[in-house]
Amino acid sequence: xxxxxxxxxxxxxxxxxxxxxxxxxxxxxxxxxxxxxxxxxxxxxxxxxxxxxxxxxxxxxxxxxxxxxxxxxxxxxxxxxxxxxxxxxxxxxxxxxxxxxxxxxxxxxxxxxxxxxxxxxxxxxxxxxxxxxxxxxxxxxxxxxxxxxxxxxxxxxxxxxxxxxxxxxxxxxxxxxxxxxxxxxxxxxxxxxxxxxxxxxxxxxxxxxxxxxxxxxxxxxxxxxxxxxxxxxxxxxxxxxxxxxxxxxxxxxxxxxxxxx
Amino acid sequence: xxxxxxxxxxxxxxxxxxxxxxxxxxxxxxxxxxxxxxxxxxxxxxxxxxxxxxxxxxxxxxxxxxxxxxxxxxxxxxxxxxxxxxxxxxxxxxxxxxxxxxxxxxxxxxxxxxxxxxxxxxxxxxxxxxxxxxxxxxxxxxxxxxxxxxxxxxxxxxxxxxxxxxxxxxxxxxxxxxxxxxxxxxxxxxxxxxxxxxxxxxxxxxxxxxxxxxxxxxxxxxxxxxxxxxxxxxxxxxxxxxxxxxxxxxxxxxxxxxxxxxxxxxxxxxxxxxxxxxxxxxxxxxxxxxxxxx
Amino acid sequence: xxxxxxxxxxxxxxxxxxxxxxxxxxxxxxxxxxxxxxxxxxxxxxxxxxxxxxxxxxxxxxxxxxxxxxxxxxxxxxxxxxxxxxxxxxxxxxxxxxxxxxxxxxxxxxxxxxxxxxxxxxxxxxxxxxxxxxxxxxxxxxxxxxxxxxxxxxxxxxxxxxxxxxxxxxxxxxxxxxxxxxxxxxxxxxxxxxxxxxxxxxxxxxxxxx
Amino acid sequence: xxxxxxxxxxxxxxxxxxxxxxxxxxxxxxxxxxxxxxxxxxxxxxxxxxxxxxxxxxxxxxxxxxxxxxxxxxxxxxxxxxxxxxxxxxxxxxxxxxxxxxxxxxxxxxxxxxxxxxxxxxxxxxxxxxxxxxxxxxxxxxxxxxxxxxxxxxxxxxxxxxxxxxxxxxxxxxxxxxxxxxxxxxxxxxxxxxxxxxxxxxxxxxxxxxxxxxxxxxxxxxxxxxxxxxxx
Numbered sequence: 001x002x003x004x005x006x007x008x009x010x011x012x013x014x015x016x017x018x019x020x021x022x023x024x025x026x027x028x029x030x031x032x033x034x035x036x037x038x039x040x041x042x043x044x045x046x047x048x049x050x051x052x053x054x055x056x057x058x059x060x061x062x063x064x065x066x067x068x069x070x071x072x073x074x075x076x077x078x079x080x081x082x083x084x085x086x087x088x089x090x091x092x093x094x095x096x097x098x099x100x101x102x103x104x105x106x107x108x109x110x111x112x113x114x115x116x117x118x119x120x121x122x123x124x125x126x127x128x129x130x131x132x133x134x135x136x137x138x139x140x141x142x143x144x145x146x147x148x149x150x151x152x153x154x155x156x157x158x159x160x161x162x163x164x165x166x167x168x169x170x171x172x173x174x175x176x177x178x179x180x181x182x183x184x185x186x187x188x189x190x191x192x193x194x195x196x197x198x199x200x201x202x203x204x205x206x207x208x209x210x211x212x213x214x215x216x217x218x219x220x221x222x223x224x225x226x227x228x229x230x231x232x233x234x235x236x237x238x239x240x241x242x243x244x245x246x247x248x249x250x251x252x253x254x255x256x257x258x259x260x261x
Numbered sequence: 262x263x264x265x266x267x268x269x270x271x272x273x274x275x276x277x278x279x280x281x282x283x284x285x286x287x288x289x290x291x292x293x294x295x296x297x298x299x300x301x302x303x304x305x306x307x308x309x310x311x312x313x314x315x316x317x318x319x320x321x322x323x324x325x326x327x328x329x330x331x332x333x334x335x336x337x338x339x340x341x342x343x344x345x346x347x348x349x350x351x352x353x354x355x356x357x358x359x360x361x362x363x364x365x366x367x368x369x370x371x372x373x374x375x376x377x378x379x380x381x382x383x384x385x386x387x388x389x390x391x392x393x394x395x396x397x398x399x400x401x402x403x404x405x406x407x408x409x410x411x412x413x414x415x416x417x418x419x420x421x422x423x424x425x426x427x428x429x430x431x432x433x434x435x436x437x438x439x440x441x442x443x444x445x446x447x448x449x450x451x452x453x454x455x456x457x458x459x460x461x462x463x464x465x466x467x468x469x470x471x472x473x474x475x476x477x478x479x480x481x482x483x484x485x486x487x488x489x490x491x492x493x494x495x496x497x498x499x500x501x502x503x504x505x506x507x508x509x510x511x512x513x514x515x516x517x518x519x520x521x522x523x524x525x526x527x528x529x530x531x532x533x534x535x536x537x538x539x540x541x542x543x544x545x546x547x548x549x550x551x552x553x554x555x
Numbered sequence: 556x557x558x559x560x561x562x563x564x565x566x567x568x569x570x571x572x573x574x575x576x577x578x579x580x581x582x583x584x585x586x587x588x589x590x591x592x593x594x595x596x597x598x599x600x601x602x603x604x605x606x607x608x609x610x611x612x613x614x615x616x617x618x619x620x621x622x623x624x625x626x627x628x629x630x631x632x633x634x635x636x637x638x639x640x641x642x643x644x645x646x647x648x649x650x651x652x653x654x655x656x657x658x659x660x661x662x663x664x665x666x667x668x669x670x671x672x673x674x675x676x677x678x679x680x681x682x683x684x685x686x687x688x689x690x691x692x693x694x695x696x697x698x699x700x701x702x703x704x705x706x707x708x709x710x711x712x713x714x715x716x717x718x719x720x721x722x723x724x725x726x727x728x729x730x731x732x733x734x735x736x737x738x739x740x741x742x743x744x745x746x747x748x749x750x751x752x753x754x755x756x757x758x759x760x761x762x763x764x765x
Numbered sequence: 766x767x768x769x770x771x772x773x774x775x776x777x778x779x780x781x782x783x784x785x786x787x788x789x790x791x792x793x794x795x796x797x798x799x800x801x802x803x804x805x806x807x808x809x810x811x812x813x814x815x816x817x818x819x820x821x822x823x824x825x826x827x828x829x830x831x832x833x834x835x836x837x838x839x840x841x842x843x844x845x846x847x848x849x850x851x852x853x854x855x856x857x858x859x860x861x862x863x864x865x866x867x868x869x870x871x872x873x874x875x876x877x878x879x880x881x882x883x884x885x886x887x888x889x890x891x892x893x894x895x896x897x898x899x900x901x902x903x904x905x906x907x908x909x910x911x912x913x914x915x916x917x918x919x920x921x922x923x924x925x926x927x928x929x930x931x932x933x934x935x936x937x938x939x940x941x942x943x944x945x946x947x948x949x950x951x952x953x954x955x956x957x958x959x960x961x962x963x964x965x966x967x968x969x970x971x972x973x974x975x976x977x978x979x980x981x982x983x984x985x986x987x988x989x990x991x992x993x994x995x996x997x
Contacts, residue, residue: 002791010789013676014668018785021667021974025981040708072651073658073808075666075976078983078991085990105819106812109635110651110991134826135819139594139887141894145572145587152579153837167895174901177908178272188972190965194731194738198909198920205727206968207706210975213990214982221987229978230709233971236675237703243679244696258676272904276576279903283746288754293933296946325888326895329748330741464931465741468957475686486744487931511758513751518744523932525743525903530928532907533921540911557876561885568886572893576900588840590890592847595823597887598816600855600879604868606813608859610806628807632814645769648992649776654811655983655991656777657804660784663980668788670973674966687955698963699970706971723967728916730964732923733956739902740931746899749892 013258020235025228032224040226045184045202046212049083049160052182053090056157062097063087064156066147066172068163068187069140072106075210076188080163081107081114082213083186087160088118092127100133101150103143108135144168148175155179161196162186162209173199186212264546268539275532282528286520287513293523295516300474301491304459304481307433308341309499315432316348316425320446321366322392323439324358327463332366333489333515334461335437337496339370344500348421349383350431352407354395354442360388364411373506380410380419387411392442393449400428400454428456437461443470447478461488486522489515562760566753698726774986781984823848851887854879927953 032038056063065087067080084100091098100115102108112133119128136146148171151159159176161169161183169185169192176183177199185196186204196203204212211229214222243254311317319338323331342349351367353359367385371377379385386407389395398406403426404416416422424430434456436446443460451458457480462470464485473479483489493516497504507514571586611629614622631650638647678699685691704716705723712720783800792798827841835841857865858879864871868879876884910921929935930953939945982988 002793005791005793006789007791010668013672014664015789017667017671018664021977022981025978029985029987038709041711043708071812072655072991075659075662075979078655078659078988079976079979082979082988082990102819105815105817106635106651106654108819108822109638109647109815110655113648113992114990131826135822137591137595137823138598138816138819139590139891141891142587142590142594145890145894146591148575149579149584149587167898170898170901170905171894174905177905188968188976190968190972191734191738193968194735195905197727197731198735199905205706206972207975210972210979211708213979213988219987222982225978225982225987226708229974230707233703233707233974236671236970237700240675240678240696240700244682247679247681255676255679258672258679270907272908273577275904275907276900279743279746279900283743283899284750284754287747287750295933296936298947298950326748326892327744329744329751463741464744465738468737468954471954471958485740487740511755513747513755518747519933521747521750522740522743523934525899526739526928526932527934529739529903529906530925532903533910533925536907536910537912537921557881561881565885565889569889569893572890572897576897584837584840585843586890588844589847589886590894591823592844592849593851593882593886593890595820596848596851596853596855597883598855599820599852600858600868602813602816603856603859606809611810611813624803625810628810631807632811635811635814635818648769648773650811652773652777652992653780654808656780657784657808659777659980659983660781661788663781663977663984664785664788666973666976666980670969671977674970674973678966685959687951687959691955691959694959695963695966698960699967702964702967703971706967724916725919726960726964726967728919729923729956730961732920732925733927733953733961735902735906735920736924736927737931737953737957739906739928742896742898742902745892745896749896752889752892 017232021229021232024231024235025225028228028231029221029224032220032227035220038220038223038227040211040215040223043204043208043212043215045186045204045208046215048182048184048202049087049216050090052158052160052184053087053094053096055182056091057094057096059157060096061157062099062154063091063158063160064147064151064154064176064181065098065100065160066162067100067102067107067111068161068165069103069143069168070107070164071104072110074164076164077104077107079210079213080186081110083160083162083209083216084111085114085118086213086216088115089122092119092122092124095124095127098132099150099154099156101136101143101147102134103136103138103140105135105138108133140166140168141171144171147172151175151179151181156181159183160185161200162204162212165189165192165196167192170195170199176200264539264543268536268543270532270536275528278528279525282524283521286524287517288510290508290517291520291524292516293520295490295494295519297491297495298488300482300484301488301495302481304483305341305492305495305499307457307459307480308338308345308347311342311345311347311432313346313348316350316421316430317342318350318352318428318431318434320434320436320438320442321351321353321359321363322355322436322442323362323463324355325362326357327439328362329513329518330463330486330489330515331437331439331461332362333486333513333518334483334492335362335366336370336514337489337492338435338437338461339366340373340503340506341492341496343370343374343377343382344503346382347432348425350403350421350425351383351385352399353388354392355439356388356390360411363388380414381421384419384421385411393445396445396450397453400450402427428454431456434458435461438466439463440466444473447473451478461492486515486518490519556764559760559764562757566757569749569753697722702726773992774989777986778984781980820848820852847886851879851882854882923956927956 053063065084068077070077100111115133116128119125136143159181165187183200184202185200186209188206188209193205211226214226246254351363353363389406395406409415434446436443443462446458450456459481460479461483467484470482474482483492497507568586571582574580575583611625615625634650635647638644680692682693683689701719701723705720710716787797787800790797827845830841831838858868865877867877871877912918930949935949936946939948
């Protein structure tokens with residue numbers, strides 16, 4: 001049995017960061033709901049999404065949306081669902097065909113509901129058909145084989161690779177490039193970002209992926225949460241700078257507080 | 262001349278060159294000179310300092326997916342030990358095929374040393390789940406984790422294992438690892454039991470392992486094919502009798518793999534240079550045309 | 556004999572996959588569809604052997620009352636299938652909600668404790684010092700801070716912020732380029748492995764049977 | 766409205782708070798041990814059930830393809846064949862029927878049918894697909910690494926140095942300098958350990974904050990795309 005009812009190694013810096021973070025996020029959500037205008041700069045990859053769907057309409061080819069190779073317990077997959085909702089809304093409005101192959105079965109359940117709802121909300125429920133969202137297989141490379149096969153046969157005009165990707169990232173992105181699709185990628189996997197950045201037309205990197213859904217929704221509460229996150233980041237930047245200055249004078253408090261034993 | 266056409270090389274030409282650049286060096290070795298680096302030299306020197314009274318624990322902590330990088334390391338270390346008459350205890354802690362890798366390596370190396378007696382000169386204890394817990398238990402007694410060897414012979418019937426009871430009787434732990442298991446040997450076994458640890462790992466995970474090398478928790482490191490080829494080179498230089506094994510056709514080793522790596526890297530870099538050369542010409546022509554229009 | 560057959564089967568399928576590099580063709584399509592089917596079957600085997608049987612079925616059949624709490628995941632799991640019954644299809648959402656909420660909660664604290672705190676702590680260094688050159692720490696700080704500012708959403712990338720975020724992009728590009736170059740070696744090793752399989756292993760195993 | 770909207774959102778809020786609160790507590794507090802030992806196990810079982818959702822969809826989709834003789838329908842046959850044979854072997858192995866004693870080797874060391882299929886079909890296909898990356902990494906590098914602007918040049922230069930520094934070629938290039946053989950490998954390690962690590966750290970801190978913000982939105986019920994729930 002541990003000695004205390006709380007875990008001392010976790011109640012230091014992690015708890016403080018959590019509380020500060022929650023404070024800022026809740027504060028700005030509140031401000032936004034009360035009608036305060038909050039500025040968020042334009043993010044290139046997000047702005048390009050409509051353009052990509054528009055191009056698919058012109059060419060009369062489909063839009064392929066890959067919610068990543070992660071499972072539903074990966075937060076990147078949840079971020080991807082928020083983006084999918086927007087993309088499905090666009091394909092409904094532009095009446096262009098959408099295809100969403102899935103690797104994780106739980107994600108499959110969620111993507112189907114998400115797409116269906118987006119079509120309902122866009123007022124085009126008749127355009128939704130369940131085969132748009134289908135399951136392939138749970139294996140990373142079998143999934144890549146099927147998806148790359150799909151790409152060369154269907155030649156989609158726009159490909160979205162949004163979510164958690166692993167080694168398969170380049171297999172898909174390079175094949176997508178070879179069929180001439182506009183590719184918009186988004187992931188927080190640091191090891192795969194280089195491949196997306198090199199091959200795809202636009203890449204939402206790390207934080208941008210998580211903010212994308214909120215940004216696209218335009219809902220005040222969502223935008224407020226991005227603002228709160230930004231303020232926490234500003235606080236951390238300040239913390240680092242002060243910490244470094246103190247280091248120069250041989251004072252290690254700031255560093256030690258953020259060092260987990 | 263149409264420069265744009267020159268830069269749009271069919272990607273299948275790139276593919277073909279890469280395929281040939283990989284295949285030809287494996288079948289017909291080129292033999293680029295290999296220069297050795299301190300992490301590998303220290304590893305080699307440690308094994309070189311051991312002899313017939315010492316026992317080395319070789320742990321197979323990788324699976325088939327990284328075999329091209331890891332197999333040569335395991336084989337070179339086993340050859341080195343057997344050549345010097347060092348006793349070897351083989352275990353596998355990697356769940357996805359570690360035991361297969363160990364079995365195949367022994368099947369390949371042991372026949373090259375006809376005097377070896379299983380149970381006296383080497384033992385193969387097999388695979389055990391739960392890497393960290395297993396490592397700790399082996400520090401108490403091997404028999405606690407592995408009551409018998411891979412073939413089911415109880416440990417007390419194996420002469421070698423009556424002398425090697427736990428890490429106290431092990432002169433060196435060698436882990437050939439694909440991910441975190443190699444780290445645990447360093448920060449758990451070396452830290453808690455003081456047993457010297459040397460690791461061979463894939464190129465992708467090498468940067469992570471350098472930290473353990475710096476902190477002294479590992480005495481040596483083989484990073485990817487390059488590290489493996491260095492070890493092979495040191496082995497051949499010290500024991501020229503092994504040279505025929507390494508130059509034999511139809512057998513894979515790290516030096517051949519490294520030849521393929523070097524050729525493929527060169528192909529990619531030449532393509533990059535070529536692409537940029539043509540791109541530069543296009544840019545120059547565009548600038549000239551722009552000037553003429555003014 | 557089954558080994559010989561197996562190795563040749565594996566070699567044939569490998570070539571089917573490689574044929575995709577030339578162009579899409581029926582051989583690749585065959586391998587691809589077989590792969591999709593077999594892999595799904597593989598996970599049926601893995602999930603039932605490693606998860607459902609040992610974690611649920613065996614405990615429940617061996618000692619039902621002692622393991623009755625396992626009915627919770629059993630019901631949540633079965634509840635996923637209510638989606639096929641239109642009248643109560645909404646119930647499936649409850650299982651998804653529980654599943655996602657639990658992991659989202661875990662993520663929130665793990666990200667802050669496991670990533671933000673230690674990474675910030677490691678960045679607070681004396682500017683002079685490093686393992687390679689005396690300015691490593693300084694470069695590290697400039698890199699981390701400029702990348703953080705590049706991702707800052709509340710300010711346009713103009714003037715001073717524009718300059719700093721430009722430096723951030725340079726760091727990102729340097730990192731991406733290096734990581735790309737670094738990975739090449741590992742990827743070529745995979746191809747070496749396949750070439751070995753096709754041209755060395757297959758030949759050796761075949762010759763054992765001749 | 767309550768059943769379809771409020772209830773899932775309330776559940777999300779309550780369940781989402783559980784791991785956050787228990788994270789800071791020890792097993793002395795009632796319920797913490799239960800959460801740590803059991804809930805994770807429950808989640809794994811739920812994913813186990815979910816696989817069948819996918820299987821049902823694949824079977825339906827492919828049978829439809831065969832019935833309607835859609836283009837490429839023979840490949841749907843090979844897919845289903847692979848799925849049924851391997852899936853049946855898998856279920857029989859879980860139940861330990863006859864020769865299907867395990868998903869690995871039988872007690873005598875020979876392959877069980879499931880393992881034979883794994884070794885000779887599944888593994889070679891996986892490895893072949895994975896190794897295609899060697900080709901793609903080359904073609905992507907050739908096409909994308911151009912000196913277009915400052916950013917692209919930095920990208921290219923870093924990649925080029927690292928590629929050179931990882932092979933014996935890198936040692937030859939500077940071998941005319943004293944200790945020149947180690948120069949490029951040293952530069953490579955430096956790029957990986959300093960600027961690359963700095964970039965990664967920046968991305969990680971930012972992404973972690975972004976992920977935490979998204980988590981909070983989900984717990985508060987602001988973000989609900991994943992449930993396919995219409996906004997009010």
